[in-house]
Amino acid sequence: MATAETAGLDPVLAFSLVGALGVGSQWLAWRLRLPAIVLMLAAGLIIGPLTGILDPRTQFGGMLEPMIAVAVAIILFEGGLTLHLRSLSDAATGVRRLVLIGAPLGWLASTGALHFVAGLSLEASAVFGGIMIVTGPTVIAPLLRQARLARRPAQLLQWEAIVNDPVGALAAVLAFEVVIVLQTATSAAHAIQQLALGITVATVLGLAAGWGLVRAFRQAHVPEFMKVPVLFVLVLSVFALADSVLHESGLLAVTIMGLWIANSSLPSFVELRRFKEHATILLVSGVFILLAAGMSLDVLRTLDWRAAVFVAVVILVARPLPVLIALAVTNVAWRERLLVAFTGPRGVVLVAVAGLFGERLVQIGIEDADRVAPLAFALVAATVVLHGFTLTPMARWLGLVASRKPGVLILGGSRWAVALGETLSTLDLPVLIADPNHAHLRAARAAGLDTFFGDILSESAEHRLNHVAYEKLICATDNDAYNTLVATDMAPEFGRENVFQVKRVQQSSTRHALPPTLGGQPIGAGETFFEANARLAEGWEFRVTELSEEFTLERWRETHPEAVPVADLGPNGTLRLLGPETPVKETAGTRVVALMPARPERAAGQA
DSSP, rough: OOOHHHHSSSSHHHHOOOOOOOOHHHHHHHHHHHHHHHHHHHHHIIIIIITSSOOHHHHHHHHHHHHHHHHHHHHHHHHTTTTHHHHHHSSSSHHHIIIIIHHHHHHHHHHHHHIIIIIIOOOHHHHHHHHOOOOOOOHHHHHHHHHBBBBHHHHHHHHHHHHHHHHHHHHHHHHHHEEEEHHOOHHHHHHHHHHHHHHHHHHHHHHHHHHHHHHHTTTSSGGGGGGGHHHHHHHHHHHHHHHHHHHHHHHHHHHHHHHHHHHHTOTTTHHHHHHHHHHHHHHHHHHHHHHHHOOOHHHHHTTHHHHHHHHHIIIIITTTHHHHTTTTTSSSSSHHHHHHOOOOOOOOHHHHHHHHHHHHHHHOOOOOGGGGHHHHHHHHHHHHHHHHHHHHHHHHHOOOOOOOSEEEEEOOOOHHHHHHHHHHTTTTOOEEESSGGGGHHHHHHTTEEEEEEEEESSSHHHSOOOOOGGGEEEEESOOHHHHHHHHEEEEHHHHGGEEOOBBOOOSSTTTTOOOOSSSSSSOOTBBBHHHHHHHTTTEEEEEEEEEOSSSHHHHHHHOOTTTTHHHEOOOTTTEEETTTTOOOOTTTOOOEEEEEOOOHHHHHHHH
């Protein structure tokens, strides 16, 4: 829906508008604790078909499709980077069955729903049905943190989303390859030849590029500061070369390339993947806004009663049935099966890939493929909103909530850590103490606290720990370097504002001092490991005090002038860890956790 104003909108201004709306929607969603995808959908529809402020085809012209194609290629490449084959082989039986059995059955069920319910052609249904098996880790992770599910159902949903992300993309790409070859080939033999050639070229290019990149990085043929640029250029080159042989086979090539790199144990892999994740957020936001803004009112009107029935069938049949079949005859409890079966939020990757393939299918003569994009938007919006509001109540009804309050993960089994963990446990907060030294966990186990023996950065910890149950991280071992390493590495996952560590011992020589920009925030009085534990050796203890209108914060400070506040728990269950400069909330009903000198009677008894 273009207007005179739309035609005059500068392309650079339009490009910046798309970026601002995409990132702005995600930030606003974070502030309001709403699904980002819903806000992005609303923003795209408002500036596009509803007001005509932005018409992507007018602003970007012939560059629109290549831009979206390149963005989708990078998104799928990043998806390939998330799939570790060793993780899949080591995963629980439930996860493997969800991927190996549930994904193909989900593809078949989704294709049937699209064809028989939504009324799409078999070709469009097969392509769209493949990508519909993707639930999306970027969508499921916030929901899991909000619901605070028990460990096993949370891991089933999380790992299904991670593994099925590239699997669904591969399914859609392969289905598209078959459709495009059948539509353009002159005979069956020609079709088979084209398909075999395209898949072979894509596979060889993807494997060769991945192998060459890993070899070049390992042998230091590429300096560290150039690794990300080289990676980007190689992804674009592989995509373009494979695409020149068979249209869209480039998507298959870059996905295979990502899979190879992910399973190569590359030393720089974590840094590369983290940067790619940031780039993917920008690209996904931009593609989503562009696709939403590019829809016309006529296309939106195609979302009739059949579209509503289609969404209902997907939520009630096409998602639950394959999951229940896949998890049948396993040790997964029936409550967990039901929760996983009826939890399948779709994300922006589905919209991005479906929108691109819908355009391509229309270009080769499958006219009803123009309904793929609006159906994708409808499915994403419905599932994200539905599961965003129903996952927590359903989990509580089924008794699968680990805790309704945010948990704390404490690194190190010292006396200070165990005493703090015991105190937080009295507030019904989930607490886990982890330590790579088994002997250090003896006191924590004796106190009845949950423990993890091993390195918190290991793959074992990634698979065995339910990270979504813990909102805060405290690094409190006697090794300052290890505390700093863990705090820095885990900060992107927990959020830097939720990562704390005991103060590092001041080094007199700059040769041994770590940069102040690394690590977490100070906690309590900002003391070192040895200073904090020395207080306990002198008889100090953690205590919880509830503030009220009569016993205010000011009165508490007058009563306990030496107390060191470490945390406060608000009346609504919001936990805050406190540093030296963080004020305690003065709200009545707030419970303050503080380190205080021993009571006089206890001190006399010890004497």
